[in-house]
Amino acid sequence: MSLTPEALARLTKLHLRTRVVVDGLLAGQHRSAHRGQSVEFAEHKEYSPGDEIRHIDWKAYGKFDRYYVKRYEQETNLRAYLVVDSSASMAYGDGGGKLEMASVLAAGLATVLTRQQDLVGLALWSDDRLAVWPPHGSPGHLLALMERLAEASPTGGTHLAAMAQELAEKIHRRSLIVVLSDLFDPDPEGLPHLLSLRARGHDLAILHLLDRTELDFPFEDPQLFLSMEDDRKLEISPLELRRGYLEELERFLGETERLCQARDCDYQRVVSDSSPEATLADLLARRDRRAVARR
Numbered sequence: 001m002s003l004t005p006e007a008l009a010r011l012t013k014l015h016l017r018t019r020v021v022v023d024g025l026l027a028g029q030h031r032s033a034h035r036g037q038s039v040e041f042a043e044h045k046e047y048s049p050g051d052e053i054r055h056i057d058w059k060a061y062g063k064f065d066r067y068y069v070k071r072y073e074q075e076t077n078l079r080a081y082l083v084v085d086s087s088a089s090m091a092y093g094d095g096g097g098k099l100e101m102a103s104v105l106a107a108g109l110a111t112v113l114t115r116q117q118d119l120v121g122l123a124l125w126s127d128d129r130l131a132v133w134p135p136h137g138s139p140g141h142l143l144a145l146m147e148r149l150a151e152a153s154p155t156g157g158t159h160l161a162a163m164a165q166e167l168a169e170k171i172h173r174r175s176l177i178v179v180l181s182d183l184f185d186p187d188p189e190g191l192p193h194l195l196s197l198r199a200r201g202h203d204l205a206i207l208h209l210l211d212r213t214e215l216d217f218p219f220e221d222p223q224l225f226l227s228m229e230d231d232r233k234l235e236i237s238p239l240e241l242r243r244g245y246l247e248e249l250e251r252f253l254g255e256t257e258r259l260c261q262a263r264d265c266d267y268q269r270v271v272s273d274s275s276p277e278a279t280l281a282d283l284l285a286r287r288d289r290r291a292v293a294r295r
Contacts (some may be wrong), residue, residue, distance in 0.1 A: 048117070078118040078176055079135045082106040082145075083167065084152065085181030086126040088228040091154035092182075093211040093272050101272055102180040102209055103149040108280045109178060114142045122148055123167065125181075127156040130166040135175075157229040158182070160190030164197060174201040182209050183256060184229075191256060195263040205266035205283070208256065212273050215249070217242050 047056060047067035055069040084106050090099040106122070113120040119135035122145045133145060160183065167177065177197060183206075185191065198204050213219075219238035226233050253269070260267035266287065270279050 078113070079121070079173060080109075080113050080118060080176040080178065081121045081123055081132075081135065081167070081171060082109055083123040083125065083163070083177060083179045083181075084149065085158065085163075085179070086124050086152045086154050087156050087158040087184075088154050089158055089182055089184045090209070092214070092228060097154070098182055098209045098211060098272065099152060099154050101270065101276070102207075103152060104276045105207060105270070105280060106178075106180055107146055107149055108276060110142055110145050112280070112284065113137075114139065120145070123170075124148065124152055125156075125158075125163050126152065126154070128159060128162070129156075130163055130170070132166075132170050158185045158190070159187070160185045161187060161193035164194040167197060168200060171202070174203075176203045176205070178205045178207065180207045180209060182214075191259055195259060195265055198263045198265055204263075205287075206260060206268070207279075207283070208267065208269045210269065210271055212271055215271060217245055217249075 047069050057068050057070050060066075060068040084099075084102050086099050086102075090102065091097045093101075096103075110120045110122070114137055117137060119137045120142070121135035122133045124131045133148065158181070160181075171177070179194065183191060194206075195204065217238065219242075222235070222237045224233060224235045257267050257269075266283075268279070268283055268286075
């Protein structure tokens, strides 16, 4: 599973916009939390698609024969954190499992953000702890994030409340936080704790990753089911389990989506056989439409 250079080129024609006010350091295409503090000129940057045409410096064009736009101090860039769940349950599935899918999607988002001159950071939940790499916008930083994603290995349990607590402690500026997880937390309060990041002013999006067999439960022959995050095991005929399992899964998925909508959090279910490009294009286009509608 991967994103081709051609797919990335198509994705970068779309913008990943924030739906709420953000804090930032550089000029960009997102609303500033410091509205009205300063409209003073700060610096130039070379024009790229999506920049405001009204900010083109025509004197600079006459001098250098290239388009440059003016940056102002009150404008801001987007700061984003890509939070990848690499707990043991994310190993489930063909190949690299759900973790490989999460890593591909995170790498695609990181590339889009970097190319639109925003700042992107990474957080990996693994072995019951959160490792965080703060946002930057350089190509070298993007390469480092790619390496971290490639090295990630699924270990430990899923603890969304603990993940949320560490994110709240380490992310002080209002930011876009994209969580990529299967959300298989035995604690029913885990997801509400994670969604509480919205109350702190962050723009929160959740990509809910599921393997196709987790949705369809196609098993027929008696077999031993092993938990990937503890020592539980269950030997049973899948035909006896299937109806109850699918009913519980439907309840879990419905409640998850309902909670996300109630907290004004973007929610998108992603199945293992989905196209990574189509998944990201849907996320970017939907958020772009919402951002435009709120102007």
